[in-house]
Amino acid sequence: MSGAQGQQEIRSDVVLAARNIAKSYSGIQALKGVNFDIRRGQVTTLFGENGAGKSTLMKILSGVVQPTSGEILLDGKPIVFSSTTDARNHGISIIHQELSLAPNLSVRDNIFMGREIIGPMGVDFAEEERQVRELLKELEEDIDPLTPVEELRLGQQQIVEIARALSVDSRILIMDEPTSALSAAEVEVLFRVIRDLTARGVSIVYISHHLEEALQITDHAVVLRDGSMTASAPRSEIDLAWVVRNMVGENYELGSPPSGYDFGPVVLSVRNLVVPDPAGGGYNVVDHMSLDVRAGEIVCIYGLMGAGRTELLETIAGRLAATSGEIVLDGKEVSHLSIGERIARGLALVPEDRQRDGLVQTMSVGQNLSLASIMEFTRGIFTSLKLERALIDKSIRDVTVKTDGPDAAIGSLSGGNQQKVVIGKMLATDPKVILLDEPSRGIDIGAKAEVFRILAARAVAGQAVVYTTSELNECLSIAHRIIIMRRGRIAAEFGSDVAKEDIMAASGEAEAA
Amino acid sequence: MTETSAKTVPAAATGALGRINPIKLLLKGRAFFALVAIIIVFSLLSPNYFTVSNFLIMSSHVAIYGILAIGMLLVILNGGIDLSVGSILALCGVVAGALMQGVVLEPLGVILFPPVWAVVVLTCVLGALIGAVNGVLIAWFKVPAFVTTLGVMYVARGIALLLTNGLTYNNLAGRPELGNTGFDWLGFNRLFGVPISVIVLAVIALLAGLILSRSSFGRWLYASGGNERAAELSGVPVNFVKITVYTISGALSAVAGLVLSSQLTSAGPTAGTTYELTAIAAVVIGGAALTGGRGTVRGTMLGAFVIGFLSDGLVIIGVSSYWQTVFTGAVIVLAVLMNTIQYGVRRAR
Ligand SMILES: Nc1ncnc2c1ncn2[C@@H]1O[C@H](COP(=O)(O)OP(=O)(O)OP(=O)(O)O)[C@@H](O)[C@H]1O
Numbered sequence A: 001m002s003g004a005q006g007q008q009e010i011r012s013d014v015v016l017a018a019r020n021i022a023k024s025y026s027g028i029q030a031l032k033g034v035n036f037d038i039r040r041g042q043v044t045t046l047f048g049e050n051g052a053g054k055s056t057l058m059k060i061l062s063g064v065v066q067p068t069s070g071e072i073l074l075d076g077k078p079i080v081f082s083s084t085t086d087a088r089n090h091g092i093s094i095i096h097q098e099l100s101l102a103p104n105l106s107v108r109d110n111i112f113m114g115r116e117i118i119g120p121m122g123v124d125f126a127e128e129e130r131q132v133r134e135l136l137k138e139l140e141e142d143i144d145p146l147t148p149v150e151e152l153r154l155g156q157q158q159i160v161e162i163a164r165a166l167s168v169d170s171r172i173l174i175m176d177e178p179t180s181a182l183s184a185a186e187v188e189v190l191f192r193v194i195r196d197l198t199a200r201g202v203s204i205v206y207i208s209h210h211l212e213e214a215l216q217i218t219d220h221a222v223v224l225r226d227g228s229m230t231a232s233a234p235r236s237e238i239d240l241a242w243v244v245r246n247m248v249g250e251n252y253e254l255g256s257p258p259s260g261y262d263f264g265p266v267v268l269s270v271r272n273l274v275v276p277d278p279a280g281g282g283y284n285v286v287d288h289m290s291l292d293v294r295a296g297e298i299v300c301i302y303g304l305m306g307a308g309r310t311e312l313l314e315t316i317a318g319r320l321a322a323t324s325g326e327i328v329l330d331g332k333e334v335s336h337l338s339i340g341e342r343i344a345r346g347l348a349l350v351p352e353d354r355q356r357d358g359l360v361q362t363m364s365v366g367q368n369l370s371l372a373s374i375m376e377f378t379r380g381i382f383t384s385l386k387l388e389r390a391l392i393d394k395s396i397r398d399v400t401v402k403t404d405g406p407d408a409a410i411g412s413l414s415g416g417n418q419q420k421v422v423i424g425k426m427l428a429t430d431p432k433v434i435l436l437d438e439p440s441r442g443i444d445i446g447a448k449a450e451v452f453r454i455l456a457a458r459a460v461a462g463q464a465v466v467y468t469t470s471e472l473n474e475c476l477s478i479a480h481r482i483i484i485m486r487r488g489r490i491a492a493e494f495g496s497d498v499a500k501e502d503i504m505a506a507s508g509e510a511e512a513a
Numbered sequence B: 001m002t003e004t005s006a007k008t009v010p011a012a013a014t015g016a017l018g019r020i021n022p023i024k025l026l027l028k029g030r031a032f033f034a035l036v037a038i039i040i041v042f043s044l045l046s047p048n049y050f051t052v053s054n055f056l057i058m059s060s061h062v063a064i065y066g067i068l069a070i071g072m073l074l075v076i077l078n079g080g081i082d083l084s085v086g087s088i089l090a091l092c093g094v095v096a097g098a099l100m101q102g103v104v105l106e107p108l109g110v111i112l113f114p115p116v117w118a119v120v121v122l123t124c125v126l127g128a129l130i131g132a133v134n135g136v137l138i139a140w141f142k143v144p145a146f147v148t149t150l151g152v153m154y155v156a157r158g159i160a161l162l163l164t165n166g167l168t169y170n171n172l173a174g175r176p177e178l179g180n181t182g183f184d185w186l187g188f189n190r191l192f193g194v195p196i197s198v199i200v201l202a203v204i205a206l207l208a209g210l211i212l213s214r215s216s217f218g219r220w221l222y223a224s225g226g227n228e229r230a231a232e233l234s235g236v237p238v239n240f241v242k243i244t245v246y247t248i249s250g251a252l253s254a255v256a257g258l259v260l261s262s263q264l265t266s267a268g269p270t271a272g273t274t275y276e277l278t279a280i281a282a283v284v285i286g287g288a289a290l291t292g293g294r295g296t297v298r299g300t301m302l303g304a305f306v307i308g309f310l311s312d313g314l315v316i317i318g319v320s321s322y323w324q325t326v327f328t329g330a331v332i333v334l335a336v337l338m339n340t341i342q343y344g345v346r347r348a349r
């Protein structure tokens, strides 16, 4: 880094550079004069808390939004990207944090959307399909190119999104949280693909809240904090503690299982639950599963993607119907009740896909937060604005949503803060049993620690907590009991003192990786 | 609130004050400005336009569209569409007309003349029932709203034609000795100088506005229109909401049918043809998004008045009805264009 010689070398290495980029959204400064370099054939990782401005910076570099001030240099020459197509023509493509696929179209059509291969007889579907198969093979994913995207699980949709970005031969590939819904094995494959790309001279920008995972692939780390760059260093000079220190200023612990109290009676009891594949695959995604959870207990359900965790939770919450089995809440069978009635009885689900299942984009932050508790602030037939406001303010404080206020549009929040809104919405119903499907998806370590602290406090107060995760660290934090799901069944059950290797072996991850 | 947000609020406030964007203001209040512009232009063109009596007459015409448009607004907020309102209006009108002529009970050999209030109630129940059929087909049997209501549009119109054999009931006045007079009250009477139909519209609009902004049902409606899956997972009874909005739309079509046949003192099976489109236009001009989740009663009312005052104004200055059609179409396209600009700007991130 020192010496004129070194400086010169780094310069020539930089393919795309942001100089003094600032961006404000109606008075809010998302970026305050950021300098950011993308180096040829390297993985530059961008770290930062929720709302630090990472996605905003990437959207500027890929032409999605225009900066308020500052300039972008491509190969040392100033350039303005008027649109994503413009940026793509200059060899820059982006994988967005929030999926941008057309759910009704097939995998093939999504990947070639807007860039169809035209043959003599119109669109050459056969050639497109061949290329898609090749891409998916490279990503080691067994998906038929003709499946409609809406029938894929979230992780597979993310793979399709990645495949789409890969299908464009770009020089610079921006990945904004590409792995938030991927399993460990899928992440391994992605990393192999990234290494292939960098070996061919492609430059990568990588964003992730899975810090350890991200460090494996990083060549150069950059930290953003509150819209400014706070640190930047090559991989060889840094470690996890450095990242955390620069991101949040202190070290965070995900916590340990709360203790010093006795569990109450069993509040949730699942007996012999069978759920057929909702996509009509002809097999059972949940296969004769039984599970008891006591008041005050925290249970982590770990498993690979496709193990049936989401389906299990959705069935308990009432979104999917079981073909047989019982779901008993507080001693009463609830299988016949609607989702709303189950919520009223104290059973709440925080869904995995916040865009599709969690948020109402046309409503404000406040209205989203109060959506599941409308009856709490309804007096007679009318809602009480005062009670609602109190409930919203409490939720914003409880889950520390970073927002301009309850009337802000939900789309103006950063991804992690949107996730906190979904969690806050269900916690506001004051449930007896709270189910969370990948609650840490897209939230930074500070927020993750906060969410786990909130959940632990809820457990101490007598609520039962069940959450799923695909990250071992998150399982080995506050959970009293760890359940490993595999192909719709419980493969193993451990206490909180289990070794990582045992979990991996039981989930089938050891074989897969 | 957190400290960061406390700091950012004044910045945002000054930012907004610093540039009161005239284009944004125009976009937000577009239906209002359009109405003002229409009133000014026609007042300049015709001395008869800007008079209290003309406004009241025009308003009583608007009442029909307005009542339909409120039902349509609820349906559109839910992310649906109701093409059957014009036909339900006609069917309910002729059923009311038939009831006024007396119901023949063959086995007893008597003719029953139901009092006017009973006619009104029965007609509204009929409208609500047809609406409920729409709702059930859409919510439970997952038939797309467009197709369902298109089908019901034909069926209801066909039944109206069958019932009357294509003819029109011209005598709706009732007879004093039978005690069924008063049907023209809706269309002709005034309360403190205001036509009853306008008062009916005002009451319905007020109720709808209250329900949308202050009741839990309103919140459910906005949520399920904005993102049905998320609403359902938050405990919103989405099917109930859906069936209810189509039922209300059907009932309001019946009300509009009663008002119209009372105003015309006749009930014909071809009444209200294409009124569904006028209602949709009013909702859209009022700023609602056809994709659901966005829209207000105030906007829809302004939209209905824009359409009504425009077409009546054109009649008053003697423009041919062909041109009226052209103008109305242009206004609708302009309105949707502005919708996309407004929501497009907001969505771009
Ligand atoms: N369209 C918008 N309107 C208003 N504010 C916005 C908009 N988009 C982003 N912001 C604000 O800009 C800031 C930075 O957001 P950004 O999405 O870049 O964060 P991020 O670092 O990607 O966070 P995360 O890790 O949660 O994804 C946030 O405070 C956010 O509220």
Ligand SMILES: [Mg+2]
Pocket (backbone or CB within 6 Å): A054, A055, A056, A097, A176, A414, A415, A416
């Ligand atoms: Mg982001």
